[in-house]
Amino acid sequence: MRQRLGIAAALLGDPGIVLFDEPVNGLDPDGIRWVRQLLKGLAAEGRTVFVSSHLMSEMEDTADHLVVIGRGRLVADAPIGQVIAGSSHTVVRVRTPAAARLGCLLAPTAQTVRQDSDSQLSVVGLTTDDVDDVAHATGIRLHELTLQSASLEEAYMELSQHHLDSWVPGVQQHRRDRDGLPAGRAEHGAGQRHRRALQPRGGGPAARRLGRRGPGRRVDCPASPRPLTILGDATGNRRGPVMNAFIYERYGPPERLRMAEVSKPSPNAEEVLVQVLGASVNAADWHVLRGKPLFSRATLGLLRPKHRILGVDIAGRVEAVGGGVTRFQPGDEVYANLLDHGYGGFAEYASVAVDVLSLKPASLSFEEAAAVPMAAVTALQGLRRHGELQPGQRVLINGASGGVGSFAVQLAKAYGAEVTAVTSTGNLELARSLGADQVVDYTTTDFARGGGRYDLILDTVGNRSVPDLRRVLAAGGKAAVTGFTSVARLLGVSLRGGKDVVQVQAHVTSKDLELLSELIEAGKVSPRIDRRYRFTEIPAAIAYLEQGRARGKVVVRVA
Numbered sequence: 001m002r003q004r005l006g007i008a009a010a011l012l013g014d015p016g017i018v019l020f021d022e023p024v025n026g027l028d029p030d031g032i033r034w035v036r037q038l039l040k041g042l043a044a045e046g047r048t049v050f051v052s053s054h055l056m057s058e059m060e061d062t063a064d065h066l067v068v069i070g071r072g073r074l075v076a077d078a079p080i081g082q083v084i085a086g087s088s089h090t091v092v093r094v095r096t097p098a099a100a101r102l103g104c105l106l107a108p109t110a111q112t113v114r115q116d117s118d119s120q121l122s123v124v125g126l127t128t129d130d131v132d133d134v135a136h137a138t139g140i141r142l143h144e145l146t147l148q149s150a151s152l153e154e155a156y157m158e159l160s161q162h163h164l165d166s167w168v169p170g171v172q173q174h175r176r177d178r179d180g181l182p183a184g185r186a187e188h189g190a191g192q193r194h195r196r197a198l199q200p201r202g203g204g205p206a207a208r209r210l211g212r213r214g215p216g217r218r219v220d221c222p223a224s225p226r227p228l229t230i231l232g233d234a235t236g237n238r239r240g241p242v243m244n245a246f247i248y249e250r251y252g253p254p255e256r257l258r259m260a261e262v263s264k265p266s267p268n269a270e271e272v273l274v275q276v277l278g279a280s281v282n283a284a285d286w287h288v289l290r291g292k293p294l295f296s297r298a299t300l301g302l303l304r305p306k307h308r309i310l311g312v313d314i315a316g317r318v319e320a321v322g323g324g325v326t327r328f329q330p331g332d333e334v335y336a337n338l339l340d341h342g343y344g345g346f347a348e349y350a351s352v353a354v355d356v357l358s359l360k361p362a363s364l365s366f367e368e369a370a371a372v373p374m375a376a377v378t379a380l381q382g383l384r385r386h387g388e389l390q391p392g393q394r395v396l397i398n399g400a401s402g403g404v405g406s407f408a409v410q411l412a413k414a415y416g417a418e419v420t421a422v423t424s425t426g427n428l429e430l431a432r433s434l435g436a437d438q439v440v441d442y443t444t445t446d447f448a449r450g451g452g453r454y455d456l457i458l459d460t461v462g463n464r465s466v467p468d469l470r471r472v473l474a475a476g477g478k479a480a481v482t483g484f485t486s487v488a489r490l491l492g493v494s495l496r497g498g499k500d501v502v503q504v505q506a507h508v509t510s511k512d513l514e515l516l517s518e519l520i521e522a523g524k525v526s527p528r529i530d531r532r533y534r535f536t537e538i539p540a541a542i543a544y545l546e547q548g549r550a551r552g553k554v555v556v557r558v559a
Contacts, residue, residue: 278366311345391416528552
């Protein structure tokens with residue numbers, strides 16, 4: 001009990017939560033469970049969590065720092081991202097026809113470089129950005145660049161197994177290795193180890209990392225490779241042509257976004273380079289920015305985001321085309337969605353795969369065209385692919401005044417359906433102007449208990465349970481859910497929905513965009529714009545959309 005009170009006092013009295021190994025060692029199983037529950041509650045409130053090895057498997061998604069005490073001394077104190085990046089289990093995989101040359105260029109700064117085949121490298125000790133920078137500066141074409149991250153538990157175990165005995169408390173560098181090598185010097189023999197210090201932000205003792213050469217052949221480099229010299233372009237840019245983009249390096253609120261100069265992308269054979277002139281903000285942007293829900297980080301990046309530039313909807317002008325592109329040419333005005341191709345829309349230029357690109361409707365401005373892809377295709381696929389929309393059907397749209405809902409009402413009417421729109425009091429007239437035959441004010445009426453029956457329901461909010469939706473479906477009816485308000489609702493649809501109630505995640509294709517262009521040019525569908533922002537105001541645009549009060553789309557003028 002005394003231990004529990006001491007831990008509770010430390011956790012509740014300090015805005016930074018610190019939990020070391022040793023104070024927990026004496027707790028019984030009930031005590032450990034109690035600490036876990038307390039930490040989870042504090043993490044849910046946005047408090048910083050410092051995690052020990054005992055809680056690692058459960059707290060990895062919310063922790064951002066690792067503190068380890070062993071044998072009565074401080075062993076490690078560093079950001080978790082640095083600990084994981086320094087693990088020999090964290091490997092950058094590279095596929096390029098110039099593998100041997102690139103390996104020689106990376107060897108002086110990497111912990112280890114292993115050539116797995118004539119076209120594949122495995123690199124330890126560098127980030128994907130580091131590798132990409134070197135390749136870009138030397139004109140080496142990369143066919144694939146991926147990161148295989150260690151788990152926090154793997155990094156911790158490696159740290160504890162290899163570094164406890166040689167750690168000097170309070171000193172930010174290692175003792176020399178037994179063979180006399182200074183810290184940070186690589187050993188080049190196969191199967192040998194090298195070590196170098198990780199300098200945590202804000203000072204303090206550094207965590208250490210270990211790199212090992214695994215199987216595969218050694219890169220055949222000159223005995224004393226010269227340091228890489230980046231010549232730059234005519235403007236003096238060290239990394240070649242650059243552009244402005246909003247980037248983020250840690251999950252969090254819109255304030256985490258910052259404008260920076262980054263390398264201007266180059267299109268591959270099946271891509272075009274687009275000068276972005278308009279963009280729109282989607283719910284996907286703020287979900288990805290915050291890394292929510294937490295399980296989505298399995299694909300977005302466990303502790304740090306994989307993609308530093310957000311933005312999925314763009315419109316602009318083609319500046320260059322890849323060697324295999326025949327449908328587009330420089331000067332074409334286009335719009336596209338980047339969700340399935342690494343994001344990148346909140347920038348001055350973007351490389352876009354041709355299978356998610358289409359000529360923009362001539363009647364729309366660039367900002368208006370950028371409002372279309374994500375929201376309109378989500379509505380289109382929810383209504384047609386799952387719902388099999390037919391003329392004369394009774395269709396209910398929940399969330400009819402939002403980005404997806406405003407397109408859904410118009411599309412359902414364009415295909416001859418009778419449409420009921422569910423929205424708030426202040427948006428009833430907007431829903432009528434979109435073409436809704438009936439409107440329901442959700443603040444006064446619960447559509448799930450109103451007695452109506454519908455052939456098709458498109459729930460763009462995701463705030464109703466599966467039984468609620470089934471209650472108002474006609475015989476043979478279907479419901480498509482495109483949004484969610486909680487993980488519980490999302491899991492409810494996924495686990496209990498069956499064939500008649502499904503979660504729909506849109507995947508934009510050029511064919512869908514071409515169909516939407518036809519409907520827009522025919523005057524049957526048009527984007528409804530709520531607010532317009534300048535490029536420099538993208539964080540404010542995301543913050544506004546996140547409030548959930550947008551009436552239609554939020555767009556950005558990039559140039």
